[in-house]
Amino acid sequence: MNINDRITVLKGIGDKTSLNFMKLGINSVGEMLEHYPRGYDVYEDVTDIKDVMEGKTVTIEATVLKSVEITKVRNLQIINCTVKDATGSIQLKWFNMPFLRNTLKIGYRFIFRGKVVRKNNQYVIEQPQILSKEEYLKKLNILQPIYPLTGGLTNNMIQKMVKQILGGLDLSEDYLPEKIRKQYDLMEYRYAVEDIHFPKNKDCMIEARKRIVFDEFFQFTLALGKLKKEKNINENQFLMKESEDCTRLIENLPYSLTNAQTKVWKEIIKDLSGDRSMNRLIQGDVGSGKTIIAALALLMATKNGYQGSLMVPTEVLAKQHYESIQELFEENDVKAQLLVGSMTAKEKKIAYERIKNHEVNVIIGTHALIQEKVEYDNLALVITDEQHRFGVKQREALKTKGKSPHVLVMSATPIPRTLAIILYGDLDISVIDELPANRLPIKNCVVDTGYRPTAYHFIEKQVIEGRQAYVICPMVEESETMEAENVIEYTEKLREALVPFIKVEYLHGKMKAKEKNDIMERFAANEIHVLVSTTVIEVGVNVPNSTVMLIENAERFGLAQLHQLRGRVGRGKYQSYCILISGSSSKETKERLEILNKSNDGFFIASEDLKLRGPGDMFGIRQSGVMEFKMGDIYTDATILKNANDAAKEITEEELEELCKKNPYLKEKLESFAGNVLI
Structure with missing residues (x-):
């Protein structure tokens, strides 16, 4: 094999x-x-019924107390059974499993294992497994792997x-040199693979994970280093002069630029008028005002006789940017062109002609901007928004549409500077670390599941006042099917809980792009009042009328991602709120979420989160949205990232060539990282 x-x-x-x-x-x-x-999944010791807690998966050993009851709700058969041990009793519930009536007889004793939920003010264990003593003892304290699934698997x-x-x-031959393994205390690859899938205990799993995460980061930084060497530092082929139009635009804005915005704008002017092509990243919190800086850069390019392009991840966002830039440049004789995938063939043909003939000087769109058919006349500036959504190849593809245009990339993901230098090593970094003075700080609260009815009432009140709300559901299973079901089910529940005139719709990753765009456009137009979604809305659309962000099972998300989600509200003139509902009562979870409760500063949150993360957090919480490594997480594994970066720097080109000869699969991996890792 x-x-x-x-x-x-x-x-x-x-x-x-x-x-x-x-x-x-x-x-x-x-x-x-x-x-x-x-x-x-770890099968732990038996819990007394009196000690069960909501949200926890527990194992109980109990006797059937009453006959099984079966009730029908629409197409669903609900099986209820009450069991008891020496400390108390509890109800068990199954769905569409009527055959259990023959198994669960009064007086029979079983081991049951399932998740505890609260229904009608009492604890219930839903869909529990039924185990024999022998089966249970075989699995006791053994780590059982749980894999991401899809239908049919x-x-x-x-x-x-x-x-x-x-x-x-x-797998006996390890591609990683022994000196690196020893220096960073890493197990051999073959043992790491075995122990990540079938660990003997938690310590083995932690060591296996450390090695696999190291490999991911090591290969990533090797690939990034290779890209940097291949990339020449280009002379500025589009020398620009500072434009009076930019100064006038700043003076005529209905607000003043913050000191941080002014500083970054000066850095960009220096780049555009300097000896070398600009290659710069702007990092700034959601709402910190990165877009106006991008608009100023586009204006400067057009006033110097060039074209500029802005590429964003979604069509809705592209349309919003197109409309706001048209409005902003109304008096500056700037002609903008929208280019997105959903346009008709005729519309695209007209757009291509206008771009090629330089009838337009600002082009705004999605990945459609890098299609082969698009020919630019004099593309001098390339801007990508929410840039971590674009891979190197995509970014380079847009860049190659010009001779060697200036590149500006923008990210709302707060990454501590030490990590940003590693991850964005090919870019100069600018940070906008203050919010405009007119922004009202978002009011936050961290609550348990018992607060849910109050939260629903609050959303209802906000909608009656004319506002809108987001509700975020976690993706319980990393499976498209489960994601869809989870959101659809929650939407139904919310429709029943809220007054009938409130329009509730859902959004999830399995929907077609056209459906997603339609939902987001209707939400932006206030035709939808409450949007139930997975994190697909993280980089979505600007809806200043949205004032409530309710996040279910907040403990399942990393703080950086929660902060990103919270950034969808607080964008307008109204007071906004973020309600974090936590299904966990652990001290660690409360401590972590409290950081978010007390601060709206993304960079502070990211650095505090780094201090709190440890081996216990390695699964179940991902910071998602920055880099989609299979296992590594730049926040949780910051130390491993730094070590892997140091190790990659020590590898000479000759050594790398030797490693690739030894393991042809490594060469493929490096090419894959170079093309697809999102930087």
Whole structure:
């Protein structure tokens, strides 16, 4: 068996099953091996019924107290059973499993394991497993891998495939030099792979994860280093002079630029009029005013006779930027062009002609800007907004549309400077670290699930006053199907809880781009009052009328991501609120969320979060949205990132060539990182 073999070489995977694996991005044996668990299930000691807690998965040993009751609600059969131990009783609930009536007989004793929820003011264990004593003892204190799934695949099936690979693949040769392994105290790769999928205990899992995360960061920084060497520092081929139009625009704004904005604008002027092409990142919190700086740079480019482009991740955002820039440049004789995927062939053809003939000087759009058919006349400035959504290849593709244009990238993700220097090593970094004076600080509160009815009432009140709200549901399973069901189910619940005239809709990653755009446009137009969504709205649209952000299961998200989500509100003149509902009562969770409760400063939050993260947080909470590594997280694993960066710097070109000869798969990995890692 070879690491590059198709997964159909594995026993049990035919053409039909391979299609299901393809949905998860698994085509080869190597990709199957790198389909890591998203967490682990640990069967812990039996809990007394009196000690069960809401939100916790517990194991109880109890006797059936009453006959099973079956009730029907629409197409659903609900099976209820009351059980007891020496400390108390509790209700168990299953859905569409009527055969349990023959198993759960009065006086029979079983071990039950499931999640505790609160319903009608009492604890209930929903959909619990029923285990024999023997089964339970076999699993006690063993870490069982839980994999990301999709329709047609089970956790058990993936476990079997991984075991088959581990038994048939020779992983004895480690590509990582022994000196690096010793220096950074890393286990051998073959043991790391075994212990990440089937750890003997938590300590083994932590050490295995450390090695795999190190590899991801090491390969990333090697690829980034290679890109930097290949990239020449270009002379400024589009020398620009500071324009009076920019000065007038600043003077005529209905607000004053902050000191931080002014400082960054001066840095950009210096770049555009300097000897070398600009290659700059602007980091700034949501609402810190990055867009006006981008607009000024575009204006300066056009007033020097050039074209400038702005690429953003969504069509809705592109349309919003297009409208606001047209309004902003109304008196500056700047002609803008929108270019997005949903335009008709005729509309695109007209846009291509206008761009090619320099009838327009500012082009705003999505990935449509880098299509082969787009020819620019004199593209001097390329700006990408929310740039972590674009891979290197995409960014470079837009850059190559001009001779060697100036590049400005913008990110609202707060990353501590020490990490930003590693991750954005090919860019100069500017930081806008203060918010405009006219912004009202968002009011925050961290509450438990018991607060939910009050939160719904508050949303209702805000909508009656003319405002709008977001409700964010976590993606419980990293599976498109589960994500969709979770959001749809919650939307139904909310529609029932709120007064009938309130329009509630949902948004999730499985929807088609056209559907998503339609929902976001209707929300922006206030035709939808409450939008229930997954984190797909993180980089979405500017809706100044939205004043409430309610986040369910806030403990499942990293603080940086929660802060990003919170940034969807507080963008208008109204007071805005962020309600974080936590399903966990642990001291650590409360301490972590309290940071968000007390501060609206993204950079402070990111640095504080770094101090709190530890091995216990390594699964279940991802900061998501910055870099989509398979296992590594730049916040949780900041120390490993720094070590991997140091190690990559020590590798000479000759050594790297030798490593790639030793392991051809490594060469592929580096090329993959260079093309797809989002930087």
